[in-house]
Amino acid sequence: MSVASRVGEDIILRRSTSIAGKRSVLTKFAWVVALCVVFVAVLAPLLAWHQPIVCKYQGTYDFPAVVDTVRQIPVLGSYLEKSKPFRFPTFDARKTLDPDSFAIWPPIPFGPIELMADANLSSSRAHWLGTDDRGRDVLARLIHGTRVSVRVGLYSMLLAGAIGIVVGAVAGFFGGMCDWVCSRFIEIVMCFPAFFLILAVMAWIGEGLTGVILVIGFTQWTSIARLVRAEVVRGREADFVMAARSYGASNTHILIRHLLPGALGPAVVAMTFGVADAILLEAGLSWVGVWRSVADAFVGLDAA
Amino acid sequence: MTNTRDRDTLLQIRDLRVRYDQAAADTLDRVSLSIKRQEAVALLGDSGCGKTTLALAMMRLLPNGAMVSGSIELRDGDYATPIELTRLAEDRLREVRGKRMAMLFQSPQRSLNPVLRIGSQIEEVIRVHTNVRRADARLKAIQSLTRVGITDPERIIRAWPHELSGGMAQRIGLAITLAGQPDLLIADEPTSSLDANAKAQVVELLRKPRRTMGMAILLITHDWTIARALADRVCVMDGNRIVEDRQPEEFEAHNIHPAARRLIDASNRRLRIAVTNGDDVR
Numbered sequence: 001m002s003v004a005s006r007v008g009e010d011i012i013l014r015r016s017t018s019i020a021g022k023r024s025v026l027t028k029f030a031w032v033v034a035l036c037v038v039f040v041a042v043l044a045p046l047l048a049w050h051q052p053i054v055c056k057y058q059g060t061y062d063f064p065a066v067v068d069t070v071r072q073i074p075v076l077g078s079y080l081e082k083s084k085p086f087r088f089p090t091f092d093a094r095k096t097l098d099p100d101s102f103a104i105w106p107p108i109p110f111g112p113i114e115l116m117a118d119a120n121l122s123s124s125r126a127h128w129l130g131t132d133d134r135g136r137d138v139l140a141r142l143i144h145g146t147r148v149s150v151r152v153g154l155y156s157m158l159l160a161g162a163i164g165i166v167v168g169a170v171a172g173f174f175g176g177m178c179d180w181v182c183s184r185f186i187e188i189v190m191c192f193p194a195f196f197l198i199l200a201v202m203a204w205i206g207e208g209l210t211g212v213i214l215v216i217g218f219t220q221w222t223s224i225a226r227l228v229r230a231e232v233v234r235g236r237e238a239d240f241v242m243a244a245r246s247y248g249a250s251n252t253h254i255l256i257r258h259l260l261p262g263a264l265g266p267a268v269v270a271m272t273f274g275v276a277d278a279i280l281l282e283a284g285l286s287w288v289g290v291w292r293s294v295a296d297a298f299v300g301l302d303a304a
Numbered sequence: 305m306t307n308t309r310d311r312d313t314l315l316q317i318r319d320l321r322v323r324y325d326q327a328a329a330d331t332l333d334r335v336s337l338s339i340k341r342q343e344a345v346a347l348l349g350d351s352g353c354g355k356t357t358l359a360l361a362m363m364r365l366l367p368n369g370a371m372v373s374g375s376i377e378l379r380d381g382d383y384a385t386p387i388e389l390t391r392l393a394e395d396r397l398r399e400v401r402g403k404r405m406a407m408l409f410q411s412p413q414r415s416l417n418p419v420l421r422i423g424s425q426i427e428e429v430i431r432v433h434t435n436v437r438r439a440d441a442r443l444k445a446i447q448s449l450t451r452v453g454i455t456d457p458e459r460i461i462r463a464w465p466h467e468l469s470g471g472m473a474q475r476i477g478l479a480i481t482l483a484g485q486p487d488l489l490i491a492d493e494p495t496s497s498l499d500a501n502a503k504a505q506v507v508e509l510l511r512k513p514r515r516t517m518g519m520a521i522l523l524i525t526h527d528w529t530i531a532r533a534l535a536d537r538v539c540v541m542d543g544n545r546i547v548e549d550r551q552p553e554e555f556e557a558h559n560i561h562p563a564a565r566r567l568i569d570a571s572n573r574r575l576r577i578a579v580t581n582g583d584d585v586r
C-alpha cells in the first residue's frame with residue numbers, strides 16, 4: 001500500500017463519517033416531517049371529519065370517524081365490517097344527532113366536501129384557514145388532500161422503483177446488446193412528458209387516481225434505472241464480484257446479493273425525490289382541473 | 305505419456321495459451337503444469353509475467369474477450385473421466401468453483417464486498433456450498449473464523465470490510481475459500497502485503513488445511529523464501545512461460561535458469577535490507 005492511497009482512504013473514511021454525523025440530524029428531521037405527513041394522511045378522518053369520533057346515538061355508542069379511518073386500510077377494513085361494536089355510520093351526525101347527547105368531535109369538525117353556510121370566509125376560530133369559494137373548510141380539505149397526495153406519491157414511486165431497478169440492473173449486469181436496447185428504451189421513455197401523457201390517458205380511460213398513479217409510475221422510472229445501471233456497471237467489474245464467482249455464486253446471486261445492495265441507496269434517493277415530483281405533478285393536474293370530481297379534495301386545489 | 309495417467313494427478317494443464325482482447329502477444333505461451341493430490345506447488349515469477357492470468361484461466365474467470373487454447377483437466381474421485389475446464393458449461397463450472405478449486409485473491413480487502421458485513425459474506429459462502437439454515441450458517445461462520453486464527457470472531461462477524469487490517473482480511477479470505485473444502489487452493493500472493501511476522505502466520509495457516517483436509521495448494525508468489533518454506537515443488541515463470549519446475553532443494557545448484565536465480569537473489573537481498581535496517585536501499 002502506498003502512503004498516498006492510505007491517506008486517500010483515510011480522508012474518504014473521515015469525510016464519510018462527518019457527513020454521516022451531519023446527516024443524522026437532518027435525517028431525523030426529515031423522518032419526523034415524513035412521518036407527520038403519513039400520520040396526517042392515514043388518520044385524516046380523526047383530524048377533520050363531518051362525523052364525531054365517538055358519540056351516543058339511539059342508546060348505543062358509535063365511532064363514525066374511527067370506522068371511516070379504518071375502512072381505508074385494506075385488510076383491517078374488511079375485518080372491521082364483521083366486528084360488533086363498530087358499524088358503518090348510517091346516520092348523519094350533523095342532522096340527526098341530538099346536540100345534547102355525548103359526542104367527541106375531531107379537532108376540525110368539518111368534512112372536506114361539506115358545504116358551510118358562508119363561502120370565502122377568512123380564518124376564524126371555527127374555520128382555521130377559512131372557507132373556499134363554495135363554502136368548504138380549507139383546512140379539512142388540506143388534511144384530506146394529503147391523503148391523496150401521499151397515495152399518489154407512494155404508489156407511483158413504488159411502481160417506478162420496481163421498473164427502474166429491474167431495467168437498470170438487467171441493463172448494467174448483462175451489458176452488450178441487452179444494455180444497448182435497455183438504454184435506448186430508457187431514453188425513449190424519458191422523452192414522454194408525463195403531464196400531457198396523463199391528460200391523454202384521462203381522455204382515454206377516464207378520470208381516476210389509478211390512471212394518474214400508473215402513468216406517473218410508468219414514465220418516471222428512468223432516472224432510477226439510470227442510477228441503478230451505473231452502480232451495477234461499476235460493481236460488475238469489482239474484485240468482490242470475481243471473488244463471488246470464484247466460490248461458485250450464480251449470476252442471480254451476484255446481482256441480488258452483491259450488486260443491488262450497493263445500487264439500492266441511490267435508487268431510494270431518486271425514489272424519494274420522485275415522490276415529491278409525483279405529488280407536484282398530481283397537484284398541478286388537479287389545479288388545471290383534470291379532477292372534476294368534487295368528491296376528492298387535493299392539496300393542489302387549495303395550494304393554488 | 306504415463307505421467308498424465310498417474311492416479312495421483314489432480315490437475316493437469318497442457319499447452320495453455322492465453323491472449324487478452326486486443327493484446328499484441330500471448331500473456332501465457334504453452335504453459336504446462338501438473339499438480340498432484342495434496343501437493344503444494346509454488347509458482348514464482350516477476351510482476352506482470354502472467355501468474356494471476358494463469359490462476360484466473362484455471363478458475364475460468366478471464367474476461368470474455370480473452371482467447372484461451374490448450375487444456376486444463378481436473379481429476380477427482382467422483383468423476384471417472386477428468387473434467388476439461390476450458391470447455392465446461394457455466395452451470396457445471398459452479399460445481400467446480402469453490403468446491404473443487406478455490407482461489408484466494410491477490411487483494412484480500414477488495415475481494416470483500418464493502419457494503420456487506422463480514423459475517424453475512426461468510427454465511428453466504430457457507431450457504432452456497434451447503435444447505436444449512438441461517439442460524440447454523442452463523443455458527444459455522446464463527447467456527448471458520450476461529451479456524452483461521454481469529455481470536456474474537458463474534459466482533460469480526462459484525463465488522464465492515466474497511467475496518468479490517470490487511471492481515472485480517474487475508475484470513476477472512478482464507479476462511480471463505482476453505483468453506484467449500486476444495487481439493488485445490490490457489491493462493492495468489494497471499495503474503496505480499498504483510499510484514500514478516502504475519503507472513504509466517506499465513507504460511508502456517510496454509511499448512512494446516514493441507515494436513516487436515518488433504519488440500520493441494522498452488523501458491524503464487526515472487527518471494528522465494530515463502531515458496532521454499534511451503535512448497536514441495538517450485539515452478540518459475542519468465543516472460544510468458546514456465547522455465548523451471550523442480551524441488552526447492554535443487555535450486556541450490558548453479559545451472560538454474562537466470563530468471564530463477566534473479567528471483568532468489570532478490571529475495572535474499574530483501575532479507576539483507578531488512579537486516580541492515582534499510583540504510584542502503586539500492
Ligand SMILES: Nc1ncnc2c1ncn2[C@@H]1O[C@H](COP(=O)(O)OP(=O)(O)OP(=O)(O)O)[C@@H](O)[C@H]1O
Pocket residue numbers: 324325327331349350351352353354355356357358367410526
Ligand atoms: N484484463 C486484462 N486485459 C488485458 N491485459 C491484461 C489483463 N490482465 C492482465 N493483463 C496483462 O497480462 C500480463 C500478466 O498480468 P498478470 O496479472 O497475470 O501478472 P502477474 O504475474 O500476476 O503480476 P503481479 O505479480 O504483479 O500480480 C500483464 O502484462 C498485464 O498487463
Ligand SMILES: [Mg+2]
Pocket residue numbers: 355356357410492
Ligand atoms: Mg498477480
